[in-house]
Amino acid sequence: MNVLRDALLLEAPATVSGAPLFVRRVSVPSDRGALTGATLAVTAEGLVEPAIDGVAVGDAVLSPGWTAYHSRLRVIEHDVTARLVPGGEHELTLLAGNGWYCGRLGWMGARGVYGDRPRVAALLTMTFADGSEVIIRTDESWHAVCSPVVADDLYDGQYLDLARERGAEHPVLVSALETGRLVAAHGPAIVRHESVTPVTVTPTPTGTLFDFGQNLVGWLRLRVHGPRGHRLVLTHAEVLDGGELARRPLRSARAEDTIILSGGDDEIEPTLTFHGFRYAHIEGWAEVTGTVEAVVVGSDLPRTGTFACSDADLTRFHRNVVWSLRGNTVGIPTDCPQRDERLGWTGDIAVFAPAACYLFEMTGFLRDWLADLRAEQQANDGRVPYVVPDALPGWAVISGEEPESVAIWSDAAVWVPWAVWEASGELAVLAESYPSMCAHLDRVRSRLSPRGVWEGDFQFGDWLDPTAPPENPIQAVSDPGVIATEALHRSILLTARTADALGRGEEAEAWRAEAARLRRAFADAYLDADCRILSDAPAVYALGIVSGILEGDAAQAAGDRLAELVRAAGHRVIAGFAGAPYLCDALTRTGHLDDAYALLLGRDEPSWLSPLARGATTVWERWDSLRADGTVNPGEMTSFNHYALGAVADWMHRTVVGISPAAPGYARVRIDPRPGGVLTWARGSVMTPHGLVAAHWQQDAAGSVRVTYCAPDEVEVELGPAATGAQRVDASTFAGIVAADAALV
Template sequence: MNVLHGAHLIEADGSVSGAPLFVRAFAVPAARGALESATLAVTAEGLVEPAIDGVVVGDAVLSPGWTAYHSRLRVIEHDVTSRLVPGSQHELTLLAGNGWYCGRLGWMGARGVYGDRPRVAALLTMIFADGSEVTVSTDQSWHSVCSPIVADDLYDGEHLDLTRERGTEHPVLVVPLDPARLVTPVGPPITRHEAIAPISVTATPTGTLFDFGQNLVGWLRLRVRGSRGHRLVLTHAEVLDGGELARRPLRSARAEDTVILSGGDDEIEPTLTFHGFRYAHIEGWADVTGTVEAVVVGSDLARIGTFACSDADLTRFHRNVVWSLRGNTVGIPTDCPQRDERLGWTGDIAVFAPTACYLFDMTGFLRDWLADLRAEQKANDGRVPYVVPDALPGWAVVPGEEPESVAIWSDAAVWVPWAVWEASGELAVLAESYPSMCAHLDRVLTRLSPRGVWEGDFQFGDWLDPTAPPENPIQAVSDPGVIATEALHRSILLTARTAEALGRREEAENWRARAARLRQAFADAYLDADCRILSDAPAVYALGIVSGILEGDAVQRAGDRLAELVRAAGHRVIAGFAGAPYLCEALTRTGHLDDAYALLLGRDEPSWLSPLARGATTVWERWDSLRADGSVNPGEMTSFNHYALGAVADWMHRTAVGISPAAPGYARVLLDPRPGGGLTWARGSVRTPHGLVAVQWEQDAAGSVTVTYCAPDEVEVELGPAAGAAERVDASAFAEMLAADAALA
């Protein structure tokens, strides 16, 4: 792309401390006639906040986001025609932040993973009525000055000094900009979503504590008046411990903003950082007057899916899933948004993608991230790294070993584009990712043992199995080789289906043949004469059923054994990231719907609903991130905003409500609600590429079920047994109730 043609990257020369502000004065000619259009294109290695005459351009924040910088640098374009006046002088400024490029990344103290200082590039193109064009681009004519931001970091926060003057202008350093790196974003920008007022304000011995009632991602907005030079310190946390901010789960992330007031009326937002928090403490607030609200920040994703039911806790859990997704889509799909991590862990989105694609229009967002995955995969000889973008280059979990593909995490190369394809029907998603799918499988197939199964390599396995000790979350009861081989089989089958969709029938047959060999190897290595799977754990049966690796009566026997294990556990969830998403689906497929509902609706820990009694407003990383006695789980990884375990919502959508795409993009839809669990009603909807699909069912005291639904005229509808006598109604019949459901989140 050439929208930055002639522009260079510029950086401060070291004379400017803090976040540099790049400055360029320019005139808009008056003699060329009316200004027809003016477009400002910007990019950055780091963060960039453009402004004209001191007023920020556009609604995007944390721009241009995080990408695989070695290959991809997003260019953001803004229409600024209305901001410019022919015959007038203007000032264009670019505020640069460290962001992901040169700030802290990861929990190992890394800083400047990509570079040691931020760089920005911009091109302003003005087109006039006489057909002429005038441009202003980043080059040696620019200068850098001090901004009010003394320090900025995504993990540690922002230090803002409103008494600070610009000071002396300094020359900039000019660096060539490789146009091959420049890309047009296909995903949405990061924006402010809403502002939330605190539900309580409490004086403390050291300041003032604000509770916003919702674990969220963003920053504080202060409208404040205080004496010049007065210092406010803003700290953040997700939960309280003994009435104070529980900051240990943040690990080394300070999550602290400092503000030095100007002495006038100040409106403050620390836009070069973000935090995950429900609670904020402000030191020095008692000495000022003003207001505080929390600004929710994230990628500008359109909400398309809803869910509600007669069980208030289950509806609340679904709301928590929505909020966790919102908090973990700040530019890329992350594991958590608050501690010294916030990385694009591939395993989390691999299992959660179907849920995400029902709730929000994820197509552009995930296509953009998959482009980063392919870039990192290419740089790693076909290996999909643990995180994308790869902020952990060369790091392996086992010291001294080279990093290698790991099941489910690396399978994101297959599972994520397939989920996007199912929801969107955009064949380009599969076409873009098919070579990546094949490269992933080709690499893993070289790792199989002499028995033909994937064993011996390091695996995360059923990560955070609740039976594992807090200090060793990898110590699951399920065998890692079993989990890996099951996940691999699912990837091979999905790749075969992808090849079929793309018209590559011979390749599809080859992949199916490869899957058949893996099924036989799995049976020989891991199944005993009674069809018990090695390690006899819920996760191996659940994933074995949904992956398609079991055949014949082994499927039913696996389902029966899974039901036995679930009942023996008192319908508590004895599985982690690999198994929990599929427990209810596996039980349902094998005729154990009652057990699936009992598992979903269980309140005893570990369960999906038990955190609600402890105030959860998002999905937790651990089933007991906050323990029954109010103490924080002592494990090193204890996030209170982690969507992976919320992946069961996919079953809620497909089974409890009964909406499934029977063809990609919902060109054909299956409506198959399966009442149970004591629910007396459930409803849900999804805005498909063809229009709204919605279902509501109600069950009376006698057990009779009534189903109503709507679907676009051009969409073929298949009705399951409970919906056989369903009434088709106009979409307007659902409008009021679905608006209420959407408002829940």
């Protein structure tokens, strides 16, 4: 990219402690006519906060975000025309934070995975009425000074000393900027979304406890007046244990901000970190006056999909799904936003992508992340890493072996672009990802056993199966080879359909032939004479049905057996990350809709709704992250904000409400609600590329169902059996309802 032409990377010398502030005075000429435009382009290895005359430039925070730094470094452009005055003198500053580049990453104590110090680059271009330009770029003319940020880390928090003097200016260290890895920021920026006021404020022996009533992601904003040098210590947690912050689930993440007051009226936001929390404790608050609110931070994703129904708990669960997605889209799709992890685990978004693409406009966000996936995959000979960006290169997994492709997690290379394509209809998504899909499949095919199935490699399998012991979440009842082979089959079929969409007919046929071969190998290896699948667990039947590896009588037998297992479990969810997203779908496809509803609406643990009775406002990593007795699950991995188990929301959208794309991008729409359970009504909507699609059904006392829907005039609508005779209305009929349902978060 030329927008940073000849700019150099700036680094502060060791004499500048904490987060360095890079400073340059800028004179705006007055003899060239009016200033017609001014653009500031910035990038960073780490985080950068540009400001002019002490006022932040733009709304983005945690910028430029996290990418596969070895291949991709985002450039952010800001229009600063209104901030500059011809003939004026301005101070241009760049505050540099550690961020993902040189802060802590992962739970193994790694720090500085990509580099030891943050580096920034910028270029200010001013254009004038006479056609001339003035360019200010980062180079040796800049200086570095100490900022009020004494320390900053995404996991541990920020130390902000507002009484700290800027001090002397120091020469900067400069290095060349590799322009080959500069990319435009096509995905949405990370921004402040809203602020949340506390619902309760409780004095404690050591300070003050604030409950914000919602598990969220961001930081605290303080407006405070207190003595100069007074210290406030802000600690965060998602739940309470014995009335105190439950800090153990954070593992080694300190999640603590320290603020030293200036002695004046301070407005404080620790913007070089973020936390996942519902509760915050402030030590030293009793000695000051002021207000506290939580600032919700995340990628700027427009809301597109809504859901509500007659069961208040199910509606609340859907709200929890939305909040978990919001909290885990801070730049990249993460597993959790609070502990010493916060990584782009590929398995979570692989299963959740269809639900995500209904709820929010995810196209730019996920296309940007898929570019990182491809970059990491190319660096690993076709293997898709467990996390993207790959902050754990060479990580030896639980088995002690070097990483290899792993089912569902590596399948994100196929499943995610397909979900984006179905929601957006943008063929470029498939064109960009098709080589990556093929490389993933080729890598896995080289790993197949002599029996022609994917067995013998390390697998996460049905991760966090609730029957597994808390200390060993990989110990699922389902056979990992079965899960892996089923997931592979789904990826092969989707890659064949991708080849069809791209006009690669011969390749599509070759992939379909490969799928047929895998189906035969699966039957020989894992099916008995009664069509029972090896390990006889709910997950293997559910994934076997939705993956298409079971056909005809075998698929029906699997559905019947799945229904038996679900009933025997009292309609509790006996499956983890690999199986739970597909249980209701598999039951529905094989004629067991009543069991699907009983499973969805069950309150007995483990179930989707049981956490609500314990105050859940987001989706948990474990079905029992907080146990019935109020204690936190003793397992090492106990997050209270994980969207993976909320992937059932996709089935809720397609089956409970009945909205699904009949063609990519909702060029055709299917309205096919399947009422069931105790629900008496349900409604939902999605803003498609063509306009609003919404549906509502109501069941009367006699059991008759009335369906109302809207869709853009140019969109053909297919009606399912329950929607026969449905009334098509104008979008304005739904406008108020849609706005109200979207506001429920």
